[in-house]
Amino acid sequence: MGDIPSRSIVIASGKGGTGKTTVAVSLALTAPGPIRFLDCDVEEPNAHLFLKPKIDRSTLVTVPVPVIDAGRCRSCGHCASICRFSGIVMLAGKPQVFPELCKGCGGCSWACPEGAIREADRAVGVVEEGLAGRIEFVAGKINVAETSSPRVIRAVRRSPSGRPWTLIDAPPGTACPMMAAVHGADLVLLVTEPTPFGLNDLKLAVSSLSHLGLQFGVVINRFEGEDCRIHDYCEKGNIRIFAEIPEDRKVAEVYSRGDNIVDTLPVVRDIFIALWGEIQEAMNRSDGLRMDGRSCSS
Amino acid sequence: MRELVVLSGKGGTGKTSLTASFAFLSGRAVMADTDVDGSNLPLLFDVSVRRRESFYSGEIACVTDDLCVGCGRCESVCRFGAVHREGDRPRPKYKVDPLACEGCGFCYEVCPSKAVKLQERLTGEWFEFETRAGPLVHARLAPSGENSGKLVGLVKREARRIAKERNLDLVLVDGPPGIGCPVIASLGGVSGALFVAEPTVSGLHDFERAANLTAHFGIGSMICVNRWDLNPSLTERLEERARSLDVHPVGRVRYDRSVTQAQREGRSVVERESPAAADIRNLWKNLEL
CATH class of the missing domain: 3.30.70.20 (Alpha-Beta Plaits)
Structure with missing residues (x-):
């Protein structure tokens, strides 16, 4: 395990609901070889609804939080004064721990001159692993009312892969959870739709990925052939468009039932097989992510 | 003053389109766009900037x-x-x-x-806009993507300040997707939450997690099913599940291309008559705000 270098493709988007999970799952089901699938949308993971894996292992994701030994504590307040997150606060002259605010940096136990602080693991989420047919499946899930999504995402990303391809379903947006999901990826596919919201959020995602120096391209979902704003933007920015998935109420209905569009709609299956071709070709070329001159079909 | 947060769990279900329509129908609301890493509400209006500021929160280490x-x-x-x-x-x-x-x-x-210095971290920028549907506070998270919850809190505080100053009695919060840090921040001090859900297996799953979050914080919630006619039986299931979670169904909006059309034309759905616009007007009445 972990010996074969795995190439990672992250399916991301600035805007939510553009079809990340649909694209990621469809790629998983049309893959040219064995793959590992990581669901990093840990706040709202959905890929399991479509891939229906058999989960056989689950591991807690934890934060080490301080536990104060009241017998040893002399209420000097060093722990509270080092904590920048109000994870320990002095109340009525005694240190009080607020575990949900603790980020687990370990500063308080270092600062305590009495050795009165030990750390205990506090669960904030879980990583589940199993098989979905031939697909190695891993999904992270953050506990309700917890805030440390990036920690859970990093735990999912750390699971070693023995498969030549790793597909990663990312959370929406451009904030720290998305950053954690795309970290170190070989290729990021940004799923967008030809609307003002789609374009605006695509621009934000492109600026974040450029900032990180990652390779990326675009998949246009719900393409209607009349709105060319994404094509125009990509052409100007020299961003490669990897695929277009046409707007079709049938696609929306198949998805709504939890069925897989590549199993139900042969035309859509062909789009994903072609997309794999584009991905492999792009990754085998040093200048792989140049525009290939795909023009708007209107 | 009342404050309604529009949430979904799953992204792309129509939060922003509904928030803009509500602001237009209300005529006495301040909008707070708390989707700070994908803010789209301003795109539905010709905005004029009244104020623009940087926001710093937290620290970052740097070695000299x-x-x-x-x-x-x-x-x-x-x-x-x-x-x-x-x-x-x-x-x-x-x-x-x-x-x-x-x-x-x-x-x-x-x-x-x-040698290690701690510097203030630039979290993002925030803006106060004037629109034809009322004032709008919007923010843009800095590329580092950190501390989005703090920026959400700031957007809400500024929206409340404006409401107070102008004697407006409603704050409409366009929420972020998910159930994490920015969503939790968007819930602070609200009088109620409206979920916009879509009738898909993902929509049902994501709604349940988000409803557990509002229940955790003791926030009274309502649900509206968007594009309900894509899957009528799943819509029934969603509403049934909602009732069992003490979330009240308050309306349905049908699948209507005029919603995307409105977005392309830079206006809210209710500014032109359409089947979806009629559904949104009904929904707005049921909210009783």
Whole structure:
């Protein structure tokens, strides 16, 4: 395990609901070889609804939080004064721990001159692993009312892969959870739709990925052939468009039932097989992510 | 003053389109766009900027090379993998990765030569806009993507301030997707939450997690099913599940291309008559705001 270098493709988007999970799952089901699938949308993971894996292992994701030994504590307040997150606060002259605010940096136990602080693991989420047919499946899930999504995402990303391809379903947006999901990826596919919201959020995602120096391209979902704003933007920015998935109420209905569009709609299956071709070709070329001159079909 | 947060769990279900329509129908609301890393509400209006400011929150570590003695304590105490050694002994240099740094200050505390400095972190920018549907507060998270919850809190505080100053009695919060840090921040001090859900298996799953979150914080919630006619039986299931979670169904909006058309034309759905616009008007009445 972990010996074969795995190439990672992250399916991301600035805007939510553009079809990340649909694209990621469809790629998983049309893959040219064995793959590992990581669901990093840990706040709202959905890929399991479509891939229906058999989960056989689950591991807690934890934060080490301080536990104060009241017998040893002399209420000097060093722990509270080092904590920048109000994870320990002095109340009525005694240190009080607020575990949900603790980020687990370990500063308080270092600062305590009495050795009165030990750390205990506090669960904030879980990583589940199993098989979905031939697909190695891993999904992270953050506990309700917890805030440390990036920690859970990093735990999912750390699971070693023995498969030549790793597909990663990312959370929406451009904030720290998305950053954690795309970290170190070989290729990021940004799923967008030809609307003002789609374009605006695509621009934000492109600026974040450029900032990180990652390779990326675009998949246009719900393409209607009349709105060319994404094509125009990509052409100007020299961003490669990897695929277009046409707007079709049938696609929306198949998805709504939890069925897989590549199993139900042969035309859509062909789009994903072609997309794999584009991905492999792009990754085998040093200048792989140049525009290939795909023009708007209107 | 009342404050309604429009949430969904799953992204792309129509939060922003509904929030804009509600503001237009209300005529006495301040809008707060708390989707700070994908803010789209301003795109539905011709906005004029009244105010634009930077927002700093939290800290970030930075090593001053001239003062660094190369002991490496900063690297060894950092649990976030944010400090990296560059160059070899006897005088290596240490660099902090701003994307990994949590701003805990542990490295600053242990540095024997005061080489580690803590600097204020630029979280983002926020704007106060004037629109034809009322004032709108909007923010843009900085590329580091950290502290989005703090920025959400700021957007809400500014929206309330404006409402107070102008005697407006409603704050409409366009919420972020998910159930994490920015969503939790968007819930602070609200009078109620409206979920916009879509009748898909993902929509049902995501709604349940989001409803558990509002229940956790004791927030009274309602649900509206958008594009309900894509799957009428799943819509029934969603509403049934909602009732069992004490979330009240208050309306349905049908699948209608005029919603996307409105977005393309830069207006809210209800500014032109359409089947979806009629559904949204009914929904608005049922909200009783």
